[in-house]
Amino acid sequence: MFNITTIYDIAKKTGFSKSTISRVTSGNGYVSSEKRQIILNAMQELNYTPNQVAKNLRNCKTQTIGFLSADYFPLMGEFINIFNSMAASYNYNTTVFFTKNAKNEQKILESLANHLLDAAFILTRINEWDLINSYTQFAPIATWQRVKNTNIYSNYVDHYPIYFKILEKLYNKGFERVGHVFSLERNENTKARIQAIKDFSLQHQASDHSYQLFYGQQSHAGQDVAQKWLAQKNRPTAMIFYSDYVAAQFISALRLNQVKVPEDCFVIGSDDSEIARLMNIPTVDFCFRSQAKNGFIYLYNQLNQKNLPFVPQVPKFIYQKI
């Protein structure tokens, strides 16, 4: 159905050998500028581009990195943007996968053994890290999540100190009942946040942090929180979320119910994402942009035995107005 001209056609047309053609297309080896020109012309004329798949097979690499996420959420788009642009500037492509379920995630990880993917970046995962870790025998894997005791590269940011500071800040502003919406409890930074609350509560008996919810996925999480919050007798006057998006859903749902934000409920998100900016939600920059870059840098270094330096990650409050 579609066009196919190969290195062999160019060889035949110009009378040179395939190797010589290969030398000019790949740039490795010597070719007299005179013959090079003839070959270039022939390529032009026959509209030839080298078959990249054949190159990949020959070179045992595809210059392609898998970008895995369990499902879609808005920050993912922003993350892909950074990661992909970084990768592109080093000549790597990014194939995006929504893993959806444990079995499918494993199937996709197999692509590391398949030689289809040179490496993988994991945004959100489904299987246990140990299982995922077993694929590092085939290719390097990186994530932005906090993971320990594996060969998976993780340039995480510890949420504990900042979370503790937020609690202090809220306390000093007079918020006594503070609600918390977390990601899954199995995540290390969820544990860190809970630990911060525990430690803080010991010092400040008056403050109540018992209102806690956990969510495995972001879609409609905020709406669910809103329903629960509205049904509550003794409503928390401040709520801290593990994601700007979920915070935004929450705010949106509250406003539809004539609840005023931030007056009736002060909301803090996480991630410093576009939504937080647009809706003017106080948030915390946990440096996902640097994390995306560093994730790629690690993979690149592994793949090419290089030592590109990592970019710094300094988390920051984006307390738009507190």
Added chain:
Amino acid sequence: MFNITTIYDIAKKTGFSKSTISRVTSGNGYVSSEKRQIILNAMQELNYTPNQVAKNLRNCKTQTIGFLSADYFPLMGEFINIFNSMAASYNYNTTVFFTKNAKNEQKILESLANHLLDAAFILTRINEWDLINSYTQFAPIATWQRVKNTNIYSNYVDHYPIYFKILEKLYNKGFERVGHVFSLERNENTKARIQAIKDFSLQHQASDHSYQLFYGQQSHAGQDVAQKWLAQKNRPTAMIFYSDYVAAQFISALRLNQVKVPEDCFVIGSDDSEIARLMNIPTVDFCFRSQAKNGFIYLYNQLNQKNLPFVPQVPKFIYQKI
């Protein structure tokens, strides 16, 4: 550095030929269930998965579709989500490219000739359609944009009738000065919108639609519009945008300047995106979700000589409150 076991290893271990191994992995051809079992066990034991790149070379296809966008904007994430999930369910991978500039876009389109990509979907483009069209000689290309006189599949929605209706609605509600923020003028649906304004103005001399702005990219477009709007003596009391995101930027910027939305300026977006929902912005569903699906369906049908039916596309007002 990393593991490699090939079909040859399995052949050697089991004593069968490569062809027989191939028959069990690919599922084509006959193998006695007895021998099949032995081979399966050996594969298991040696942790073997067929090299997908070799398969791709042999089969002259990669089951991979390129998803091209000039740059990132929030709707893109939602679009990828739909497109990618659709593709995955038919066993196609999606590689995302930010084309960034004309030259790079062309380089990426070359991948269709390279055999790296089986097909391409174009979200936003840089080069002229004619240039892009020339790549349909290598592989099928689809887009959601309105494009004519090419081999590029386009399941666009005509903005004219809905835009006209919006103008009527605004007019009936008493809005006399209405501002318009468009995408680039070269786009067919920008032309359609302008035509709708022209035709409407002929019938309604009183209404003023002279306030018009054009943007090639979304990042900071809304902030720019806001600056201009604020500087305006005779401010439009309603503004219609070509994108929810740009509308959201505009609203956000106005609110930072103590302008009330929708009281001081009634804003309408386009796309029925997540942001419109979260910020409660009136918008128009131009069916990007169906467009994403239909785009894939076209490519799939082309690639596999199939006839999967397209899904319906019925644009709808999402006038949250007018």
Added chain:
DNA sequence: TTGAAAGCGCTAACAC
């Protein structure tokens, strides 16, 4: 039902 052999398009020793 299985194996031998050719070949997908390209690259890299190696020889000249």
Added chain:
DNA sequence: GTGTTAGCGCTTTCAA
């Protein structure tokens, strides 16, 4: 500088 050759890992005739 350039050509010959072997081979990357897989599939698919063809023959047995």
